[in-house]
Amino acid sequence: MRNASMTLPRHVPEPGTSSGGGRRPRTREPLLLFGAAAAVYLLAGAVMIHFNIVFNDGLSRVGNAYYVLFSRDPHLGAIGFVWNPLPSLSVLPLLPLKSLFPALVTHGAAGVIQSALSMAGAVAVLSSCLRKLGVRRKPRWILVALFGLQPMIVFYAGIGMSEAMLLLFLMLTTSALISWMQHREPGQLVAAGIVLGLAYLARYEAGALAVAVTALVAAVTVLSASGRPADRLSLAFNDAVLVAAPFLFTFFLWAGVAKVLIGMWFPQFSSQYGNSEQVSKGAEGIQGATGTGLLEVSGYLARQSLALAPLLAVLLLVTVVLMIRRRNPLPLVPIVVCGSVSAFSGLVLLMGASFGWFRFQIAVIPLTVLLAGALIGMLFPQTADRKVGSIDPRDGRGAPIVATGAVLLAVALAIPVQARVMVDPTLNIAREEAPTLGSLFYPDRPTSDPRLLQTFGAEQKIAAWIDREDPGEGTVLADSAYAYPIIMNSAEPQQFVITSDYDFQSRLEDPHEQGIEYILVQADRSADAVQIRWPTIFADGAGLGNLVTSWDTPQGEWRLYAVD
Amino acid sequence: MSNDPVDPAVTRHALDLEWLDRSIAGLRQAAPEMSAHRVLSQGQQIVVVALVLLVVGAAILDLILALQILVAVATLWYAATLVYRLVLVRRGLRGKELIRISDADALAVRASELPIYSVLIPAYREPDVIAKIIDSVSALDYPADKLDVRLLLEADDAETIAAARAGVAATISPSISIVLVPPADPRTKPKACNFGLQSATGDLVTIFDAEDRPEPLQLRRAVVALDRLGDGYACVQARLGYFNATQNLITRWFTIEYGTWFRFMLPGLVSLGAPIPLGGTSNHFRTGLLRALEAWDPYNVTEDADLGIRLARLGYSVGVLDSITEEEANSDFVNWIKQRSRWYKGYFQTWLVHMRRPVAVHRELGWRGALGLHLFVLGTPLTALMNPVFWALAIAWYLKEPEGVALLFPPAVYYFALACFMIGNAAVIYVNLLTTRVINKPTLLGAALLVPGYWVMMSVAAVKAAYQLVFNPSYWEKTSHGLDLAPSSGLVVVKA
Structure with missing residues (x-):
């Protein structure tokens, strides 16, 4: 079969007259x-x-x-x-x-x-x-x-x-x-x-x-x-x-x-x-x-x-x-x-x-x-200057x-x-x-606090502690709005049951039945979803379990409870 | 009819069967693969059957997976057409691709240097508007002795012929003649135009519809533009606008749509080097070249768009001329659906014609141009056809979250589809808001915000087009004109 388009006159541009309009010079x-x-x-x-x-x-x-x-x-x-x-x-x-x-x-x-x-x-x-x-x-x-x-x-x-x-x-x-x-x-x-x-x-x-x-x-x-x-x-x-x-x-x-x-x-x-x-x-x-x-x-x-x-x-x-x-x-x-x-x-x-x-x-x-x-x-x-890079002869006038x-x-x-x-x-x-930078540049001033330069140091320790315990996937209940530094420092982020998980609510309601082994809470966090559901948990474990250990941080003490 | 008093010579030739034959069969004989005489080539028939078998087979093996794949492909398709359109808007917005010829430059050409200009005006069963086009043509700023205006009427359309004779007799312009097209199938505008082209005497030729109001300097601008652009340009397309923009909501929508089309889409396509689907009127050609290319495909119901693709495949360029021809926007729902379904059917036809040799087409158009053929020529009607399905899914999901819908969208596809849906719809409405500003018609802003209603109309037309493509491919849905006229003048009754 003949190529159809061959029988109709085809436009062949003359060499060197490509119609591509000049590109505008781009400034770097x-x-x-x-x-x-x-x-x-x-x-x-x-x-x-x-x-x-x-x-x-x-x-x-x-x-x-x-x-x-x-x-x-x-x-x-x-x-x-x-x-x-x-x-x-x-x-x-x-x-x-x-x-x-x-x-x-x-x-x-x-x-x-x-x-x-x-x-x-x-x-x-x-x-x-x-x-x-x-x-x-x-x-x-x-x-x-x-x-x-x-x-x-x-x-x-x-x-x-x-x-x-x-x-x-x-x-x-x-x-x-x-x-x-x-x-x-x-x-x-x-x-x-x-x-x-x-x-x-x-x-x-x-x-x-x-x-x-x-x-x-x-x-x-x-x-x-x-x-x-x-x-x-x-x-x-x-x-x-x-x-x-x-x-x-x-x-x-x-x-x-x-x-x-x-x-x-x-x-x-x-x-x-x-x-x-x-x-x-x-x-x-x-x-x-x-x-x-x-x-x-x-x-x-x-x-x-x-x-x-x-x-x-x-x-x-x-x-x-x-x-x-x-x-x-x-x-x-x-x-x-x-x-x-x-x-x-x-x-x-x-x-x-x-x-x-x-x-x-x-x-x-x-x-x-x-x-x-x-x-x-x-x-x-x-x-x-209208054009970048042009040299203005008036440079240097008084x-x-x-x-x-x-x-x-x-x-x-x-x-x-x-x-x-x-x-x-x-x-x-x-x-x-200023508190952080002041402590960095002027550690001897009375306002300086070396703890400010160990941001999330405690959270790193908490993450390492939990990682060593290795409780398994979906076993540590925490509100990620506060526990984020711990979750982010953990090698096994999927240990944590966090607020955005689909089953967070059900695990929060009944931690024991739902396979939760640890609950992490921080002092003075009244917006913490865990503490809203179990108001006394930071103080006494709310009857869900026993205090395992705690860590002090500038933002407030962390407590880890083991679920019975 | 054989003794037309206006131009006996033309009528004598008009009966020449050779002309008629070339009008109908010229393209089919010279380049059968470029003609929509058949909807599908043999190869395409095999591909269609194979695709149907593949989908049916996959559905039997694993219905859910098959549907999931279809949904994923559709989502990708939506994303691609959306991105392509936004690229066109962005490029069109720069406005560099519009060919602007100043009044001074247009008027600077002396009358003696102007070429003879043929103006073809096909009309069928529109006696009421024929007088208007005679007025509009008389208003063109072009020397009368260089104008060759041809009213192309079907020989058995006595009403319009009578109106045209009266109109021609009443005008002082000597340059208007009536060409009677012998009755023969297909009864399409491109066939009439081909017939008129045979006897046209101009060096340049253009088409106006009977209800058009071209800007008076348009021919002069086209002369200058084609001269400046050189032989690589086969055509310049003037912009189309509407004179009855505020008649009702449909004409408002239509006006905004045309604004987007001619102000962003076509210049964007030019900028990408993609083929330009020409509009039905106000495209200005070099006559000799147009004849050599066998002009319009009488079997394609959007012969204009098809010609644009053919020009691009043969290496010719098309420019968009900054001059407006005002047309009558379709103000009637049924009439609008008829017109739009013809366009969509024609776009389907055009895509199928040019996809008979996919490899050759991709080589000829380059990848950007081929993308234009797929995402624009096929994309416009296909997207309108697909929309109702996905709107229905979205509404069902919003109201009831049925399990079945969830099954169709695995998470990755779901997020992507949701983003496409939200951003896509918003972006298209936003482009309409931009259009009202760019075409300086801010009073259409309200219509621009309501444009989803227009999409529903498009989808109705797309369904009708797809149905006709299968069962009646070359049937020409006639659009009535004169619906903007005062009620006293009566509506045009059209039997297509």
Whole structure:
């Protein structure tokens, strides 16, 4: 049979005239920045693990991912619904490597890789934001370094928590919105929208971010679109929906999945492990640090903000004045993006619903850097390089250098201030970081406590003890919300019957009949599912068994009961 | 009928059986494998029978496992079509693939340098809209002496012929002639177009439907575009939009769908180097090349899409021209189902025709282009056909969690299918929200959110299409036009 297509005339392109349109030259700068920053942050993470600086919130996120793969009932629902899933989901692919690198799980190193790469991403995207704001290469690189090397940034890049991911999403939102302000292409709203949707899966603050960004987009479109007021309103509504829809999707998806799987729409607020519960339990300690009443708490927030970014207020004022005089709305983007998260954290603390940790204000760090960038971009717009790598003949002129230098110095001031605050627990500002870091750097100070540098040391011993006993699969009952360091340090995680296991409830009801041999409980854990069911178990074993042994830890004593 | 007063010469030739024969059998004779004269080739028949036997055999051996595998394959298919579409949107969104010819450039070509342009307007039983196309053609910014407009009417369609004669007599434009297509099966638009093409005198040729309102500069833009693009481009396709977008919910949905299609999908396909399923109107060709390629397949009910694939297989490119032809969106449910079922049937036909030689097709189109053939040409109707099954499963699962459904989805497939279901549906609605913004019709936002209702209509059409593909493959479901007109003018009665 003849090849049919041979009988019809075929187009044969002349050699050398391939129609492939020229590829746009891609700049390698973001990739290089990402690589360099990732190397620094991974190193920082390794150093922190070496000194045993591991924070609960980082380790427990890795734990949530760990149960998905290595608990007795491996299923995605085991990831839990109190905390946002993305930090845990993102480490899932790393966990099968635990047999090669146990520290991925035991020290939460998988989380450290997550936070280091996220922060490196934030650095790279920040640089492209600064480029879009018109900051030419030299000051841009200095600004990027001044951001990436701030102690708080390095610390949260290496600690394995979700701050880095939050900053990455803040930078991606900023980048997309700056582009949208400049070009008004709906695709950039899609980019911003998708980032907002993902951000909600990383941090609940993203809710405030999404609301603020949607309002900004709607306002900008109403004020700047052409046509009759009704047309402008409907365009603005379309833009607002476009940027908000992915967030609404993840918001309802996450709530719906929680409702279907554990019967609560918003367990992060309503469950025994949720934020409200934790904060109300810690209220006394929190108020001791932050004070009470609007005035005192605001003052505390101002001190935190000053410690993170001492000249933020000055930069903000100058930028806003210049923004209005130049009629350049671009600086609004970082103000709204970073400001909304920061304002939300402050508001929640004022409402008495937050721990008021230092890191909750971390968004002011990129805000300061972006304001500095916007300022430089507005002051010297002519020196903005259009193409990365072009050489500007005006390099080295006098006045711009002085002014630019002043702005850069204003940003740089944060570095020594943060460093000081983060090692001195008596200042009561960096309440999570300072006790540990202070003990590390100044072991002789009276505030120093060597136990803070043996994080989870007791839990490692408990895990080793149980492993030696080798009671078999499904024999140790514990609430993974607290026992996670023990489970993660055990060589046999399937010994434990944990909250996400399908048969947890039935084994909890009747441990003896259900093959439970040991029950693990910790002091003062009123949200512990085991202690809720058996209220006196920590004190006397609740008639289920006898105390075998106990271990003392800074977080409270662990007791192990053997079931009769 | 043999003494048409408008153009006796054309009518004389029109009776020429040789033309008629070439209109019907040209492609079938030149390239039998490219013709949908038969739905399945012998090889394909064997493959279909073998597949059916395989599925039945597997079901007998282990029903649950067989169903599980089918569900897993379907899930992968959904994921692939979804990802492909999102890639198309992303690439289309950049807007680089739209060929934009400025008004100034379009008008800069002097009248004496413009080529003769043939405009084919097939019409069948639509006397009410014939006057409108004469108006629209008269509104084209193109010198009358360079225009060769041909109304292609079926010789036994007395009503429309009468309306056309009256319309032509009333217009001052000398360039409109009536071509009577001798009655012969298949009674399809492509056959009429082929017949009209035989006598067309233009260097370039395009097709408009009778109810179309092409943008006046479109022909000039196409001239400039084809000249700039060079011989590798056989065709530029103008964008289609609707003038009755807000008539009712169906036309709103249809408008959004066309916006997505012409603003994202087609430019995305261009960007991937995948074949472009041409739209039925406003595609502008080089006449000589089109004749040499045996033009449209009279047996394919989406001859336009088929031609697009054939062009790509033969190495020609198609550009998407940034110029809009406004059409009438189908506003009536039954009428819409008829039209859509014809399109879906045609897409099935087209895919089957080009899959007669799968190896050759993959070599000719490259892997990206072949993916387009599978995921887009087959994917559009097949997904619509599969949807009701999976919606039913999802609803059953949500309401009752029946054991049977759980058996079909082993955990790995379950999570993947659930993610596809949630993200896929949300993403497609989201693309619609994006479309309303990009085509600057934000008032359609509400319709965009309600679009699942439109999917149900698509699935009804897909079922009808699949049924017809088997029992009546070349039957042409006629779409009525003029449904946007004021009620006083009366609805067009169509007996297909």
